[in-house]
Amino acid sequence: MSKPFKLNSAFKPSGDQPDAIRRLEEGLEDGLAHQTLLGVTGSGKTFTIANVIADLQRPTMVLAPNKTLAAQLYGEMKEFFPENAVEYFVSYYDYYQPEAYVPSSDTFIEKDASVNEHIEQMRLSARKLCLSDAMSWWWLPCPLFTVWEIRIFT
Secondary structure (H helix, E strand, O other), rough: OOOOOOOOOOOOOOOOHHHHHHHHHHHHHOOOOOOOOOOOOOOHHHHHHHHHHHHHOEEEEEEEOOHHHHHHHHHHHHHOOOOOOOEEEEEEEEEOOOOOOEEOOOOOOOOOEEEHHHHHHHHHHEEEEEEEOOOOOOOOOOOOOOOEEEEOOO
């Protein structure tokens, strides 16, 4: 039996958050393919989305443009949903230099990379969950090197 998404927070939505939560939930229930939640840094966008996840009880994939923001959101979602599986998937390279040719100096630069084994283990955990029976949601096609996700499953 799967666990429901239970939001762990001492705070309740306030200010514009209740309206944003309601409008996002209505949009999802109406089948809107795209919605935007805008807010300044620290305005509670992540908390707002966590409330939507808890209210609608839907597995969710969160995408971010870089590893720094990905790690921040992963940590916040782990705190919001400590009883649920929150997975993290980013490129496992700490450093990646593709091969290159510099015509002006007739120089060939070999590919060089450094793999982070801890991140690789986290990627494998996320893949395992994706391939399990717990997966009942759609997958977004994304370029390999720009995608990361946090997956919250019961």
